[in-house]
Amino acid sequence: MTTSVLEKSLSYDDLIASLRLIDDDFMRIIFKNQDCIQLLLDIILGEHVEIIENDSQYDLKNLLGRSLTIDVLVKDSKGHYINIEVQRDEAGAHPKRARYHQSLIDSFLSFPNEKWREIPKTIVIFITEEDVLGYDLPIYHVRRRIVENGESFDDETEIIYVNASIQDDSELGRLMHDFMCKEVESMNYEVLKKQVGYYKESEGGKREMCEIWQKIRDEGKMEGEMNKTIEFIKKLTTKNGCTIEDAMELLDIPPVERQQYRQRIVS
Secondary structure: OOHHHHHOHHHHHHHHHHOOOOOHHHHHHHOOOHHHHHHHHHHHHOOOOOEEEEEEEEEEOOOOOOOEEEEEEEEEOOOOEEEEEEEOOOHHHOHHHHHHHHHHHHHHHOOOOOOHHHOOOEEEEEEEOOOOOOOOOOEEEEOOEOOOOOOEOOOOEEEEEEEOOOOOOOHHHHHHHHHHOOOHHHOOOHHHHHHHHHHHHOHHHHHHHHHHHHHHHHHHHHHHHHHHHHHHHHHHHHHOOOOHHHHHHHOOOOHHHHHHHHHHHHO
């Protein structure tokens, strides 16, 4: 751990103590553990899912539009892909965001000349702090249907919303309690309690968290500087008639970094 992190450790202790699984940065850390993902999927999907691969903070690049960093992406033994997201505010869980997640995952998974029937099934799961769909249900399964006869339109896509504000005594309700819980001892599921307890209560875990938060802070500063530079580039192109390439040349942006700026400017 760096000196600067050590100097800030007291404030970081308070920050770590306040974290919950509904906070996406913390959720990504905890759900690097496959046992935690296994518990989550088995409860939400209502059946055992055999996990083949899992990644947290997975980047889906879109060269022609908006890219995404998704919280968790899982591939199961059936070749299905499952995206798990936590969203604390209603805007972040808008149905069109779920639609975009699904479309970008599809574009990432499909290949030229692949038969359409071979595109894998995808499930997008949003765990939300409030009941964003507003029907006072603990879970919502969204699948396509044919309007005229009510039959399923089986394109093998599904969106699931889980309402963390309902914390009853069901398996799902107890899981949502754990998502909203700050105190380790108050958590229901041992696998989550063990993983969260490591980062919140052990010296090694808290040290790792301090290093992670320092990295997030540094990345935030870099992101802020990049946004300022993008604004300068846009002003030069709109007010001074420069091309994007001319503007980057004037601002002495290193050639190896220019593709990142191009993608951000055109998205």
